[in-house]
Amino acid sequence: MVGTLGKGSRLERSVNAALHVLGSTVAAATVGLVLAGIGGLVTPAVGVALAVVICLAYGMMELGLITLPLPETGRQVPAGWRYRFPSPITATLYGALLGPGLGTRVAASSYMALLAVTTFASVPLVGALLLGVFGLTRAAAAAIAAQPARRDPARAMSWGYETAARGRLVGIVLTYMIIGALAARAVTHYLGA
Amino acid sequence: MKLLGPPLSRTAPGLLAMAGSLVVGAAVGGVHPSAGMALAFLLAAVQGTWALASP
Numbered sequence: 001m002v003g004t005l006g007k008g009s010r011l012e013r014s015v016n017a018a019l020h021v022l023g024s025t026v027a028a029a030t031v032g033l034v035l036a037g038i039g040g041l042v043t044p045a046v047g048v049a050l051a052v053v054i055c056l057a058y059g060m061m062e063l064g065l066i067t068l069p070l071p072e073t074g075r076q077v078p079a080g081w082r083y084r085f086p087s088p089i090t091a092t093l094y095g096a097l098l099g100p101g102l103g104t105r106v107a108a109s110s111y112m113a114l115l116a117v118t119t120f121a122s123v124p125l126v127g128a129l130l131l132g133v134f135g136l137t138r139a140a141a142a143a144i145a146a147q148p149a150r151r152d153p154a155r156a157m158s159w160g161y162e163t164a165a166r167g168r169l170v171g172i173v174l175t176y177m178i179i180g181a182l183a184a185r186a187v188t189h190y191l192g193a
Numbered sequence: 194m195k196l197l198g199p200p201l202s203r204t205a206p207g208l209l210a211m212a213g214s215l216v217v218g219a220a221v222g223g224v225h226p227s228a229g230m231a232l233a234f235l236l237a238a239v240q241g242t243w244a245l246a247s248p
Contacts, residue, residue: 137241167243180218181229
């Protein structure tokens, strides 16, 4: 996927990167909108409680204490699309496929905490913005990593692995902070009611 | 999912991060009801950037 973004002239790379980011952001925001809409079917109190429980469960999985299912298939993007479509279309489709983070590999189980907050603790617009930020940063990181990939593909691909431990720790810190913040919000709500 | 690195539950930073983060999160969530959502946006940005670890 990074290879697709790193080939061609400077103009082609820029166009492909922009389309990849656009496809990823729009697809992720759409999924966030739909998830928050579905989560809106339960009352806000039940929604926050569900979000806390799911965040806690997947936060424990991130710590290696339990194992839970993840919305992944073990596959990433179809390699054949590189030969079937022009590179701008391939870059857009790859972005749309990877952006929502569903069905492809899940790098961190704390991603489920983000999905839980999006689904059960957000209104649709906020849900769209939340997953939109995920899709935007995911695609932008790939587009940035793809630039030096022309000269040194191995280094570009290994960047994520080199920073993975720090990323996990930050993910855990934020997940448990969200749990604490949502729980405090629920308690404050009930005490104030 | 294949975990990258050792399970953090066996490391002092992992346990400290969990306990400290809960307390700090509860404190900021008690002060401002939107704190949880602000943290969720930060998590989205971190997760998005780090997703490249699974290219």
